[in-house]
Amino acid sequence: MKALQFDRFGSPDVIVLRDVPQPEPGPGQIRIAVRACGLTPADWHVVDGLLADHLPPLPRGLGLEVAGTVDALGEGVTGVRIGDRVFGPATFDGPTAGAAEYALMPAWARIPEGVTAEQAAALPMAAETAWRALDDLGVQPGELLLVHGAGTTVGEAAVRFALHRGIRVIATAGPTRAAALEEIGAQVTAYGEGMAERVSALTPGPVDRALDTAPTGGRIDRADQPSPAGGSLPTFDRADRGSRPCPHRLGLRRRSRTGRPDHHRDPLRPDE
Numbered sequence: 001m002k003a004l005q006f007d008r009f010g011s012p013d014v015i016v017l018r019d020v021p022q023p024e025p026g027p028g029q030i031r032i033a034v035r036a037c038g039l040t041p042a043d044w045h046v047v048d049g050l051l052a053d054h055l056p057p058l059p060r061g062l063g064l065e066v067a068g069t070v071d072a073l074g075e076g077v078t079g080v081r082i083g084d085r086v087f088g089p090a091t092f093d094g095p096t097a098g099a100a101e102y103a104l105m106p107a108w109a110r111i112p113e114g115v116t117a118e119q120a121a122a123l124p125m126a127a128e129t130a131w132r133a134l135d136d137l138g139v140q141p142g143e144l145l146l147v148h149g150a151g152t153t154v155g156e157a158a159v160r161f162a163l164h165r166g167i168r169v170i171a172t173a174g175p176t177r178a179a180a181l182e183e184i185g186a187q188v189t190a191y192g193e194g195m196a197e198r199v200s201a202l203t204p205g206p207v208d209r210a211l212d213t214a215p216t217g218g219r220i221d222r223a224d225q226p227s228p229a230g231g232s233l234p235t236f237d238r239a240d241r242g243s244r245p246c247p248h249r250l251g252l253r254r255r256s257r258t259g260r261p262d263h264h265r266d267p268l269r270p271d272e
Contacts, residue, residue: 003100007059009049015062022102023094025074029104032068032086035117037098039063040125046092055093063098065124066090067117071102085111087120089128122153130157130213134165139209141166146199146207149214150186151177158211159186170202172214 001022006014025031042050043062067087070080080086088108090098097103111120133154139145145162149155150171162169163185171186172195178188189198199207 001101003096005059023104027075029074031072033071034103035068036121037063038065038121059095061097066098066103067120088124126153127157129154137209143208144168146210147171148212152213155213
């Protein structure tokens, strides 16, 4: 099969297309015939040497999120059959990963009807990032969550998951995604000067939690200017929450770095 590999660390220039053996699924894994693979900034970090001390020797593959058709089942796998359409994370600790004709998956979900492989492959990292971020914040049903950068893929996923959990949401977003966010139930305000005041005007009480998914790391009140403290949001007053700052800054696996807010195409709305 053909696959993208790298056998030295560096810029994307070290990536090559090669003919390599098909990977065999181990216990609890499945193999898919890849129909789409998502490449994210995390891939470029891996190629540049991230986790080099924790992964097997080179060569390795890239492509951390995939979608395709189940081709083979590892020992102990149940609940899925050959030919099923699935999506999720690809293994990346071997000589190949998701950017290949065939890939191994340690976890997966069925692709819903009406969703293409390309759309599904754009979701795993963003959706998991948003889900884990909400868990880490500890935001509870009925509380008020501010999602800054809600026009990003991670940001919109966080808004949707939060609303699904019964959490009230104020979202900051540009014009591209604002109407869609309002349609699903978020209160939306624009970026830019005066944003903090506009957020305050949308709620009679304090914001309980805030999640910054804006890839610029901009200030909440002036999105075009970096924060002197490294890009984090200013502290919000929180009733009965003590003095611990509520903004939650995310690390590599839990942060959107795919582009400026709203300057992307929603994988579930490819016509926009």
